[in-house]
Amino acid sequence: MPAYTTFARRFALPAILIAAAACDNPAQVSQPIDAGTAEVAASKNIQLREVTLPSGVRLQYAETGRPDGEPIILLHGYTDSWFSYSRILPLLAPRYHAISVTQRGHGDSDRPGSYTPQDFAADVDGLMEALGIERATVVGHSMGSFIAQTVAIEYPGRVEKLVLVGSATVAGNEGVLGLRDAVQTLTDPVPYQFAYDFQSSTVFHPVPDAFLQTAVGESLKLPAQVWKxxxxxxxxxxxxxxxxxxxxxxxxxxxxxxxxxxxAEQDALIAAIPNATLSVYPATGHAPHWERPRDFARELEKFVKQH
Structure with a gap:
């Protein structure tokens, strides 16, 4: 059975059961709504900040490293937040200025009501403008990988290097369309079990329960309409x-x-992108940066140094 079919079946069944029953200057350190993620950030020496983009959209972001260090911009997956990279940020050397963005609609960032790929990509361009970053390594996981692709296509001058994690050439495969069918049943408040089933269905190698629970909490910040x-x-x-x-x-x-x-989608990606290489993590699921953070951080740094 294809992996994506397994995903659809793992997630869709519990979901169906649940359904039945203005400035462009960098801001000061943010005042996050969720104390849990703030405590995590403080414990790992991660700075939480927020910025209002030239478009007027306010985004929260987390950063580590020297402000004048080599920039790495990290884009999370569907219903996640900056917290998705909380296991990676403390592992990166201080010479890197790592910026994990909570994208529009997610976490404690603004929910402007428009969520096209072009919207998300324009936010990355606006973020870099607001923070005075000309070019960066752009890392995207899952949904974030498609946004990273779009940034590299629409704003090529912004992307020094590109890292695609848990990605594909096309987002709307059988499993994702099955997820959409389940998401369309959601009403507010989004049930905890729904968010937990979604997040846990993406993990193969165990992650700490506290991390998973916080990731679920971040997903629950999104209203049902934003999920859709x-x-x-x-x-x-x-x-x-x-x-x-x-x-x-x-x-x-x-x-x-x-x-x-x-x-097969990974092979298609490296065939389509002119200067692409593939790294496969054994016994690992959809989120290698969650499941094997030390390996991921080492590989990311090695890739940045090599190029």
């Missing part, structure tokens, strides 16, 4: 025919037990 609108925007992403325009050196990272995007 963001997923519709993701499925509407159409980058497959333009991947050959990506000129930045690209690293594709994939867990061999990824239950969402199969190996």
């Amino acid at each position: 609108d963001v997923l519709d925007g993701l499925i509407a992403t159409r980058n497959a025919d333009r991947l050959d325009e990506i000129q930045a050196p690209t690293l594709v990272i994939w867990g061999e037990q990824d239950a969402i995007f199969p190996r």
Whole structure:
């Protein structure tokens, strides 16, 4: 059975059961709504901040390293937040200025009501403008990987290097469409069990329970309509025919037990992107940076140094 079919079946059944029953200057340190993520940040020497983009959208972000260090921008997956990279940020050397963005609609960032791939990509461009960053290594996981692709296509001058994690050429495969069917049943408040089933279905190698619970809490910050609108925007992403325009050196990272995007999609990515290489993590699911953070951080630094 294909991995993505397994994902759809693992998630859709509990979901169906649940359904039945203005400035452009960098801001000061943010005042996060959720004390749990703030405590995590403080314990790991991660600075939480927020910035208002030239468009007026306010985004929260987390950062580590020297402000003048080599920039790495990290884009999370569907219903996640900056917290998705909380296991990575403390492991990166101080010479890197790592910025984990809570994207529009998610976590404690603004929810402006429009969630197209172009919206998300324009936010990355606006963030870099607001923070005075000309070019960066852009890392994207799952939904964030499709946004990273779009940034590399639409704003090529912004992307020094590209890292795609748990990605594909097309977002709307059988499993993701099955997820959309389940998400369409949601009403507020989104049930805890729904969010837990979604997040846990993406993990193969165990992660700490406290980490998983906090990730679930971040997902529950999204109203039901944002779950729906963001997923519709993701499925509407159409980058497959333009991947050959990506000129930045690209690293594709994939867990061999990824239950969402199969190996064939990884092969298609490296065939389509001119300067791409594939790294496969054994006994790992959809989120290698969650499941094997030390390996991921080492590989990310090695990739940045090599290029």
